[in-house]
Amino acid sequence: MNNATFTELLFGPAGSLFMYSMLIVIIAMTLLVSLRLLITRRKVGYFSMVIALVILIVQYGQLVARAVTQSQSETGMFLALLLKLLAFVLLNIGIYQLYNATRKRDLLVFVLFIAGTVAISVTYWSIPVWLQENMEQTALLQPLFMELYLFLLLFLSFLLVGPRIGQNGKYQIMLTVYFAAHTLHMANVYLFDDKQPYLKLCEQIIPFLFHVVLFLFIFERVIEIMQAIYNSSITDGLTKLYNRKYFLGRVAQYVEGRVPVSVIFSDIDNFKKLNDTKGHQTGDAMLKQVAQIMMEETADTGLCGRYGGEEMVVLVTDPETDPAELAERIRSRVETESIVTISMGYSRSKKGITADELIKQADEAMYEAKTSGKNKVVGF
Template sequence: MNNQTIWDLIFGPAGSIFMHSMLIVIILMTFLVSFRLLLSRRKIGYFSMIIALFILFVQHAQIIEKTLAQDITPVQEFIALLIKVLAFVMLNIGIYQLYNATRKRDFVVFAFFILLTAAISLSYWFAPAWLQGSEDQSKLLRPLGMELYLFLLLFLSFLLVNSRIGQNGKYQLMLTVYFTTHTIHMANVYLFDSKQIALKFLEQTIPFVFYIVLFLFIFERVIEIMQAIYNSSITDGLTKLYNRKYFYNRVTQYVQQRAPVSVIFSDIDNFKKLNDTKGHHMGDQVLKQVAQIVKEETEDSGICGRYGGEEMVVLVTDPEVDAAGLSERIRSRVEAETIVTVSMGYSMLKKGVNAEELIKQADEAMYRAKTTGKNKVVGF
């Protein structure tokens, strides 16, 4: 009796209801994450994802209803199939929009696939009329067009969506799992007349992998967005160096710890004249070139930032690195590799000096370099 109960629980209607109820829980969790993103980001991709997840919720709720009823009409089967296909289409549209700005041509493509889905769905009603066979054979053939259409959508998703999004590994895994589940479903229905219990069990359990990966996909997207927001709050948009506020906070942190640090202050010579004669675009290019040189030279020894305008600063955190030597390497590379030169000053932390004074000392040293000939390094 106990064995029969366990068997029914796993492979019977109760097992099916349990499996799909658990899938609904995962879908709802993913829905809540997407909804939260929609409220904070107001991006159309999250709206599409919410629609897709709602359709998936309806799909699995309908499967539970079907399991309880144990018999459904052709209309109910058609609606279930249409929901399944539309959910897959909307899910891939949402995933694409999470990583891409939606242009007019994208809307045309999306509309095309939705209309194509609607057209293919008509095969459910008209295909059996073209074929001769028993009532059971007609019943089996009705959903075939829509089932095969899902394989086409899987192939197109690999081809069109995969190369245009991030997290390709997770996306490929999702499509592979979906393909496996759908293949098992097709094999069970069309080869074994839905009588292979093991295949039915796999068809119910493998989707767990799909929805867990989908949840992780969206959750990681949340992390990516949060990281991007954080990075934009501490970095300069043009040069990608740390901004003034973040740099000052880091200097304060090291000074409070009385770490043996130095600050290098640099200013591009004749930058206003460059902007006036060659335009701001050239000025921006030079800023990015100088910033890249500063970043490369200080990668392993300090923290670099854009202090304002054409001023760039370095906090030398490695006690074995000589601030004068590092300043000279930056100055000589800028002179050799760009169309400008830089004046540089540096200051080493001494007892009783706070973060603001340390930066000011380096700035004063840079000013002396600027007023005594430019394109040189001066220590405080």
């Protein structure tokens, strides 16, 4: 009795009902995340994915109904296969749109794929009359072109979508799993007359992996967006240095924790003249170049921020780093590698000094460098 129950659970209607119901749950979770992203981000890629996931839920809903009733009409089987193809196309379109702007050329390709999917579905009802005398042969041939078309879609997805998106590793896994599931399905239907229970079981289990990876794909996209939002809130858009608010907070954190630190304050010399004579585009390029030099020189010793305008600051957190030597390396590289020079001042933290006072001292030292000849380093 127990053995019969276990066999029924694996290979019988109860097993199919359980598998398909669990898949609907996973797809519904992915749908909720995608819908939330669509509402908050309003990006067309999420709209395509939402439509695809709704179609998948309808498709698996049909399979649940078939598992319950143990019967399905010819029209029902056609709709299930058509929904499967449309869901796959829209899902891949959505994934592509998440990482790429939809241009007119892309839009034309998307329409062609959807139209091709609808067109190929006509072959389901276009079996020649002379082949319709054998009912079993007709039943096998009806979905054949649609099934083979799915292999073509898989190949084109590998070729066209994969190289143009982020998370390509997860995407390749998804397509490989989908290919394995469809290959098993084709083998079971066309080689074993759909009578191999273990292959049938694999057909039901493998999609779990596909939809789990898809859920992780979408979830990681959420993390990417959250990370991007966080980064944009603490960094300067032009130079990619930390913004003033974040930098001041980090200085206060170290000073209040009585950690020995130094602050280097810098200002690009004659920056207004540069903007007036060579244009703001050149000025922005110099800001980015100086910022890049500062980030490279302080990668292991501290952090950099844009204090305002052409003023940039460094928090030296490594107690073994001499701020004078670090500032001189930065000044020398800027002079050698760019068309501008910088004046720099530094100050070391002392007992009883506040974060604001530490920055003010470095600023005063920089002002002294500025007023005594420029393109030099001065300590407070």
